[in-house]
Amino acid sequence: MKLTTSILAALIASLPFASPAETILLMAEEHGCVWCERWNEEIADIYPKTAEGRTAPLVRYDLHGEKPEDVIFERRVHFTPTFILVEDGQEVGRIEGYPGEDFFWGLLGMMFENAQITLEPTG
Numbered sequence: 747m748k749l750t751t752s753i754l755a756a757l758i759a760s761l762p763f764a765s766p767a768e769t770i771l772l773m774a775e776e777h778g779c780v781w782c783e784r785w786n787e788e789i790a791d792i793y794p795k796t797a798e799g800r801t802a803p804l805v806r807y808d809l810h811g812e813k814p815e816d817v818i819f820e821r822r823v824h825f826t827p828t829f830i831l832v833e834d835g836q837e838v839g840r841i842e843g844y845p846g847e848d849f850f851w852g853l854l855g856m857m858f859e860n861a862q863i864t865l866e867p868t869g
Contacts, residue, residue, distance in 0.1 A: 769863055771802040771854075772817065772830040776809045779826040781844040788847045797865035798854055802831060831857045838863070 775782040793799040807814055809826050819830070820837045831839035831854075839857030844850060858865060 768835075769802040769831070769833045770805045771798070772814065772832050773804055773806045774809045774823045774826055774828040774830070775806055776826045782827045785827055785844045785850075789850060797868050798851075798858065800866040800868075801858070801863065829854070831861060831863070833861060833863060 793804055809823060816835050817832050818836050825842050827844050829841040830837050838861035841850070841853050841857065845853065
């Protein structure tokens with residue numbers, strides 16, 4: 747029995763397609779963390795406007811609260827802030843602490859590069 751072109755097209759259209767990888771930057775923070783506050787003052791407003799921020803939107807969680815259930819960590823988080831690059835629920839990179847604005851961007855770029863995650867273009 748032959749399938750007509752229209753039936754075949756309808757079958758193909760109904761198949762699920764792989765969605766692009768979900769990438770986030772998870773930030774573990776806690777109340778009273780002076781380095782978290784410094785990051786907030788220096789980076790927080792800028793981050794979403796950058797290629798890194800568009801590629802991996804920031805998701806915050808309280809270190810002493812519920813750990814995100816849908817993320818597989820390589821190891822326990824001990825320090826705040828800790829920035830964890832997550833792709834499809836799996837940790838692929840980590841920055842422990844906040845080394846200042848200049849070092850942060852360089853370390854973040856290295857994480858993307860090591861994880862082979864292409865940044866979304868700006869503009």
